Amino acid sequence: xxxxxxxxxxxxxxxxxxxxxxxxxxxxxxxxxxxxxxxxxxxxxxxxxxxxxxxxxxxxxxxxxxxxxxxxxxxxxxxxxxxxxxxxxxxxxxxxxxxxxxxxxxxxxxxxxxxxxxxxxxxxxxxxxxxxxxxxxxxxxxxxxxxxxxxxxxxxxxxxxxxxxxxxxxxxxxxxxxxxxxxxxxxxxxxxxxxxxxxxxxxxxxxxxxxxxxxxxxxxxxxxxxxxxxxxxxxxxxxxxxxxxxxxxxxxxxxxxxxxxxxxxxxxxxxxxxxxxxxxxxxxxxxxxxxxxxxxxxxxxxxxxxxxxxxxxxxxxxxxxxxxxxxxxxxxxxxxxxxxxxxxxxxxxxxxxxxxxxxxxxxxxxxxxxxxxxxxxxxxxxxxxxxxxxxxxxxxxxxxxxxxxxxxxxxxxxxxxxxxxxxxxxxxxxxxxxxxxxxxxxxxxxxxxxxxxxxxxxxxxx
Amino acid sequence: xxxxxxxxxxxxxxxxxxxxxxxxxxxxxxxxxxxxxxxxxxxxxxxxxxxxxxxxxxxxxxxxxxxxxxxxxxxxxxxxxxxxxxxxxxxxxxxxxxxxxxxxxxxxxxxxxxxxxxxxxxxxxxxxxxxxxxxxxxxxxxxxxxxxxxxxxxxxxxxxxxxxxxxxxxxxxxxxxxxxxxxxxxxxxxxxxxxxxxxxxxxxxxxxxxxxxxxxxxxxxxxxxxxxxxxxxxxxxxxxxxxxxxxxxxxxxxxxxxxxxxxxxxxxxxxxxxxxxxxxxxxxxxxxxxxxxxxxxxxxxxxxxxxxxxxxxxxxxxxxxxxxxxxxxxxxxxxxxxxxxxxxxxxxxxxxxxxxxxxxxxxxxxxxxxxxxxxxxxxxxxxxxxxxxxxxxxxxxxxxxxxxxxxxxxxxxxxxxxxxxxxxxxxxxxxxxxxxxxxxxxxxxxxxxxxxxxxxxxxxxx
Numbered sequence: 001x002x003x004x005x006x007x008x009x010x011x012x013x014x015x016x017x018x019x020x021x022x023x024x025x026x027x028x029x030x031x032x033x034x035x036x037x038x039x040x041x042x043x044x045x046x047x048x049x050x051x052x053x054x055x056x057x058x059x060x061x062x063x064x065x066x067x068x069x070x071x072x073x074x075x076x077x078x079x080x081x082x083x084x085x086x087x088x089x090x091x092x093x094x095x096x097x098x099x100x101x102x103x104x105x106x107x108x109x110x111x112x113x114x115x116x117x118x119x120x121x122x123x124x125x126x127x128x129x130x131x132x133x134x135x136x137x138x139x140x141x142x143x144x145x146x147x148x149x150x151x152x153x154x155x156x157x158x159x160x161x162x163x164x165x166x167x168x169x170x171x172x173x174x175x176x177x178x179x180x181x182x183x184x185x186x187x188x189x190x191x192x193x194x195x196x197x198x199x200x201x202x203x204x205x206x207x208x209x210x211x212x213x214x215x216x217x218x219x220x221x222x223x224x225x226x227x228x229x230x231x232x233x234x235x236x237x238x239x240x241x242x243x244x245x246x247x248x249x250x251x252x253x254x255x256x257x258x259x260x261x262x263x264x265x266x267x268x269x270x271x272x273x274x275x276x277x278x279x280x281x282x283x284x285x286x287x288x289x290x291x292x293x294x295x296x297x298x299x300x301x302x303x304x305x306x307x308x309x310x311x312x313x314x315x316x317x318x319x320x321x322x323x324x325x326x327x328x329x330x331x332x333x334x335x336x337x338x339x340x341x342x343x344x345x346x347x348x349x350x351x352x353x354x355x356x357x358x359x360x361x362x363x364x365x366x367x368x369x370x371x372x373x374x375x376x377x378x379x380x381x382x383x384x385x386x387x388x389x390x391x392x393x394x395x396x397x398x399x400x401x402x403x404x405x406x407x408x409x410x411x412x413x414x415x416x417x418x419x420x421x422x423x424x425x426x427x428x429x430x431x432x433x434x435x436x437x438x439x440x441x442x443x444x445x446x447x448x449x450x451x452x453x454x455x456x457x458x459x460x461x462x
Numbered sequence: 463x464x465x466x467x468x469x470x471x472x473x474x475x476x477x478x479x480x481x482x483x484x485x486x487x488x489x490x491x492x493x494x495x496x497x498x499x500x501x502x503x504x505x506x507x508x509x510x511x512x513x514x515x516x517x518x519x520x521x522x523x524x525x526x527x528x529x530x531x532x533x534x535x536x537x538x539x540x541x542x543x544x545x546x547x548x549x550x551x552x553x554x555x556x557x558x559x560x561x562x563x564x565x566x567x568x569x570x571x572x573x574x575x576x577x578x579x580x581x582x583x584x585x586x587x588x589x590x591x592x593x594x595x596x597x598x599x600x601x602x603x604x605x606x607x608x609x610x611x612x613x614x615x616x617x618x619x620x621x622x623x624x625x626x627x628x629x630x631x632x633x634x635x636x637x638x639x640x641x642x643x644x645x646x647x648x649x650x651x652x653x654x655x656x657x658x659x660x661x662x663x664x665x666x667x668x669x670x671x672x673x674x675x676x677x678x679x680x681x682x683x684x685x686x687x688x689x690x691x692x693x694x695x696x697x698x699x700x701x702x703x704x705x706x707x708x709x710x711x712x713x714x715x716x717x718x719x720x721x722x723x724x725x726x727x728x729x730x731x732x733x734x735x736x737x738x739x740x741x742x743x744x745x746x747x748x749x750x751x752x753x754x755x756x757x758x759x760x761x762x763x764x765x766x767x768x769x770x771x772x773x774x775x776x777x778x779x780x781x782x783x784x785x786x787x788x789x790x791x792x793x794x795x796x797x798x799x800x801x802x803x804x805x806x807x808x809x810x811x812x813x814x815x816x817x818x819x820x821x822x823x824x825x826x827x828x829x830x831x832x833x834x835x836x837x838x839x840x841x842x843x844x845x846x847x848x849x850x851x852x853x854x855x856x857x858x859x860x861x862x863x864x865x866x867x868x869x870x871x872x873x874x875x876x877x878x879x880x881x882x883x884x885x886x887x888x889x890x891x892x893x894x895x896x897x898x899x900x901x902x903x904x905x906x907x908x909x910x911x912x913x914x915x916x917x918x919x920x921x922x923x924x
Contacts, residue, residue: 109809110839111709154654162711165652171807171839183899188805188878189840190627192616193885193893194922195665197900197907203657217839220709247573247682248744249624249713282710288750343650345633347571377572377633377679378651416650423655431655437645438659441911445659448910449903460656 003071004049007093010061017050026050026076026094031084031426032338035326036399039333039392045087047074047094054099056174056182056212063210064180066093066454074456075206077118077146082339083424085153085205089458095210097148103127104213112171112187114215117148133218136163140318148211153422154203158315161374162253162280163219165420167202174213175201178450187215200445205422206456208449219281226290228277229307230300235259236350237299238273239371243346244296246376250289254278254372256311259353261368262384266307275300276311334395336364337386340406344415345378352415353381359409360385363401373419380419428461465533466511469555472523479512488512488538488556493546493888494800497788498861501795501854507549509536509556516561518636518644518674525672526642528555528916536918537668539580539608544801545886547615547667551920557672559610565589566675574633574649576677579610595680598625602780610673615884616665620777623836624715624742625681627882629664636675637663640912649677662907667884668918670911681743688752690739691769692762697721698812699761700735701833705808706758708838712751716740716834718773721815723830728769737762738773796857798826799848802868806877807840814877815843821871822847825863835881842881890923
């Protein structure tokens with residue numbers, strides 16, 4: 001019996017798809033390197049079979065069968081990942097979780113809601129908005145990313161400075177372990193009943209099991225929202241302002257600081273570093289945040305609410321640009337473009353910025369960045385780069401050179417190699433060095449939980 | 463060669479202590495059951511040897527040797543734990559970390575500071591206060607608890623609603639794995655470079671390795687502090703107010719709500735539920751918090767700042783009361799008293815409160831509680847109980863009966879069995895049920911990282 005036949009017998013009709021169109025449609029996610037490689041004649045790896053479960057029990061059945069038979073299982077949400085994390089590099093089963101979708105429960109007293117892993121971000125917000133709540137997780141990919149992917153890859157929404165990253169929003173989760181065992185954690189505000197073991201799955205990107213349901217913390221829909229725009233003379237001055245704001249305990253939803261080139265692209269004129277701010281929520285809290293922001297930006301030119309309003313209106317545009325880049329429509333068949341996000345402590349951030357910019361500029365014609373997710377002790381840097389090449393092969397070579405230079409420079413300057421896009425295949429070569437002895441811990445945990453090595457092989461270097 | 467001789471040869475002079483006084487002094491922590499058992503003639507288990515390392519390298523040497531020789535190693539900070547987590551139940555090495563103390567580094571730009579694991583809480587605050595910072599972790603035990611214990615057992619300070627629990631304050635840590643390998647994590651504000659593996663050690667209570675250094679997030683010393691006191695007609699009304707405050711995003715440092723009996727004990731008169739509030743930090747943020755608190759307490763009687771000020775002045779008194787209870791001075795040789803902290807979602811909290819109170823009151827003459835660590839989705843309940851008995855044996859029996867009833871009732875009502883005292887031995891019988899399949903994960907991780915089973919055996923049921 002083929003894999004498809006065995007799984008068909010196990011799950012019944014309608015769950016298993018082995019036709020060429022399904023396999024091809026699930027051969028790649030949004031990792032730009034795959035599109036580049038295809039232009040060089042290297043096809044993206046297709047799974048042997050696409051399985052679309054509609055219950056946790058079916059996910060369990062697939063993993064139990066896969067562990068027993070040594071067949072790889074690659075979880076797949078909506079394919080918006082940009083590091084090759086949802087690609088079946090060793091064939092086997094592509095576990096498409098889009099059939100495991102929807103709101104499971106909403107507790108209005110506690111302010112928590114549980115969603116199945118395959119629920120699209122936009123559907124998450126719609127479901128809780130109707131009850132007066134927001135999850136507060138707004139990635140650019142909100143229309144094409146899922147709950148499970150958010151948590152598995154530790155994504156961040158555009159308002160993460162206020163609401164936290166995906167893993168910060170988790171109150172409980174349900175997952176299926178590689179053995180097929182179903183694991184539900186107790187929803188509680190905080191505990192000291194052992195370690196938060198579920199956190200192993202946040203960032204494991206499916207290598208330690210499959211997230212099937214997530215209970216998120218909710219916040220009330222914001223009563224008010226205040227936009228701002230501030231022009232600093234330099235990126236360094238802007239960074240000082242961000243740090244000053246975060247130290248007060250105020251948590252504006254958006255503190256988005258563009259470097260000089262990015263500022264020119266956004267404002268259409270040269271000079272300085274633009275900071276876009278959004279404060280939202282309870283009016284009393286927002287008033288304090290607004291005062292804190294204004295004081296921290298005393299040395300900047302106050303551009304009024306327009307830059308913030310403009311950013312807000314266009315905040316999801318990149319989701320529509322990316323497919324056009326990947327298809328070659330926007331940059332041409334030899335064009336190269338991607339984004340790289342990292343993070344560092346405030347004291348290291350200027351050094352990480354300078355080092356990465358110089359390293360990437362050696363291989364890319366355009367390199368710019370913004371700082372967009374702030375914490376009391378540091379922030380992320382979100383790089384965009386683009387360049388042209390004479391051939392698809394040269395384009396791929398340049399792409400790899402930029403990534404390699406960027407990762408090496410980040411590591412050398414003390415930053416973490418990834419803030420919210422995950423590791424997947426793209427960052428795998430640098431992960432062991434960053435984690436040090438922790439990588440040995442990760443491998444030991446992997447061997448203990450997934451002895452057959454079936455769960456998303458080839459990701460995180462596992 | 464004896465264990466002491468072998469370790470003496472390994473570490474050199476002055477590190478290894480096998481004399482009766484040292485062994486006896488490290489036979490118990492502050493778990494009341496040990497004192498009760500001693501009154502019944504059951505001595506607390508002494509280690510074979512007390513080792514007091516002064517460097518991470520020495521900790522590493524001890525663990526490498528212990529793993530090779532199958533000798534248990536029990537980490538010990540300052541012995542303030544109240545669940546028997548630092549007791550060498552199987553003999554072997556008591557690893558007293560008090561010699562591994564002090565500030566390692568302080569980064570004023572990022573607002574982070576690294577401390578060796580054996581640093582006492584009061585010394586932590588003194589070191590960062592001198593530079594204008596606070597860690598914000600103020601457990602009642604601050605004068606007799608250490609950095610390593612805070613993180614290993616997931617402690618909470620009295621101002622945790624503002625600053626977070628111990629694990630929320632960690633930016634990076636250094637630990638020694640059971641193999642002896644030294645593991646340092648990268649200090650970064652947030653990452654998506656794999657899971658936060660260090661979190662395995664937060665709550666493992668030394669069963670997966672020994673924390674040797676912790677880098678904490680700092681906050682500026684508060685510029686202002688506003689005290690409040692509010693009298694609600696019932697605990698339920700007070701809980702509604704706490705929930706209302708937390709939903710706004712405001713984070714007062716203290717929201718401490720006493721139940722009716724505890725209110726009577728505090729105020730010296732009957733009726734209602736007292737809420738003590740403290741807001742501290744940046745004056746603009748504190749002003750917003752104060753307004754939010756006042757609005758949420760509109761239905762309560764405003765008692766002015768006095769209740770908050772009084773609580774503040776006496777907030778560490780319990781640290782001086784506990785030894786007198788343990789010694790039998792305060793309650794007599796047959797007296798029984800202890801505290802039990804749990805947590806639950808807001809929707810479950812009244813049910814958890816009612817169920818635990820009824821269950822505990824069946825075996826204790828006095829049972830009261832306060833709610834003192836708040837989160838957007840729920841809060842902790844901190845129980846105190848006391849009773850008398852006719853004999854030490856009956857006292858021990860009652861003590862166990864109260865604990866058992868409390869844990870069972872909490873589980874049945876959907877709460878988590880512990881909020882910040884840890885599991886140790888006291889909660890071990892209920893841990894597997896709470897974690898479900900997660901307990902299998904914990905055991906698999908334990909077997910993978912500590913195959914010889916040397917790290918703090920007998921805790922968490924491991």
